[in-house]
Amino acid sequence: MTGIFLQEYICLVQATLSALAEPNRRQIVDLLRRKPRAVGEIVERLGLRQPQVSKHLRVLSEAGLVEAHPVAQQRIYSLRAQPLRELDEWLEPYRRRWDERFNQLDDVLRDLKRKDKEKRDGHGK
C-alpha cells in the first residue's frame, strides 16, 4: 500500500498496475465492468470470503479504480474510468510502434557489429 502511494506521485498508472497485479482484484474489476455491484454479490460470484473482498475493494478504491455508493446497509461499488484511461494512454506510444516492431533490433545489432569491427580494425595488427 505504501508502495502504491510512493509511486503515485511519479505516475498514477503505477498505482493502477499495482492494484491490478493481484488476480482477485483484476477479477473484481472485470466483474464490475458489466455493472456496479454490492459487496455481497462479488463475494458470491467470485467465491471469496467477505473480508478479503472488502480489503481488495479498499485497495482498488485507494487506487481510484472503484468507488462506493451506500444504499441502506449495502455498498454498491462501481468502476471509475479515469485510471484505466490513463493505463490506455500509457500504452499509446507502444501501440504506435508495435507494427513496425519495437525494436530496430536488427539495426542495433548491426550497429554493434560495426563498432566491433571498427574496434578490431583500429587495434589491427
Add this chain to the structure above:
Amino acid sequence: MTGIFLQEYICLVQATLSALAEPNRRQIVDLLRRKPRAVGEIVERLGLRQPQVSKHLRVLSEAGLVEAHPVAQQRIYSLRAQPLRELDEWLEPYRRRWDERFNQLDDVLRDLKRKDKEKRDGHGK
C-alpha cells in the same frame, strides 16, 4: 514468480500486470520502448545495481515482455509486442464503455430503491 506462473494459465495478461506492477520493471520497459539496450546501459540509465537489473530482466523475460540477444559478452534486451498487445486487448471492452460511463450507476441505484420501496410496500402495515 510462482504467482505469475500460476496465473499464466488463466490469463496471460495477469503475468503482464504482475511484471509491470514493480516500478523499476516498468521503468525498464519504458526505457526499452525507444530501443533495445544492453544490461549495462539499463544499469547506468536507471541508477540501479547490476544484479537487481538482471533479476528484473529475468522476471520480465519470463513474462514474455522482453527477450535477450547475446552479442559477445553483452546481452541486448528488447521488448516483445505480444504481451502489451494482450493488455491492450484486455482494455478493449473497457474502452468501448467509458464514454457512456461504465456504470449504469444511476440505473442500478434507481433499481435498488425501487426494490426497496416494493419490499416496504409489500410488508406495508
Add this chain to the structure above:
DNA sequence: TGAATATATACCTTGACGGGAATATTCCTG
C-alpha cells in the same frame, strides 16, 4: 431498543519479493 443483515476493520501468521553483497559464468583478448 434489540435482532438481523451487510460491510468494514483488527490482529495474527505466513510466504513471496525486492534489495544488498559476494560469487559464478560466459565470452573476448592478448
Add this chain to the structure above:
DNA sequence: CAGGAATATTCCCGTCAAGGTATATATTCA
C-alpha cells in the same frame, strides 16, 4: 591459458501483502 569485462546467480535478510478468523460498525426492521 590468464585476465578482464559483462552478465547471471546465490544467499541472506527485512518488509509487505494476502489470507484466515474474530470482531466492530452501520443500517434496517420489528
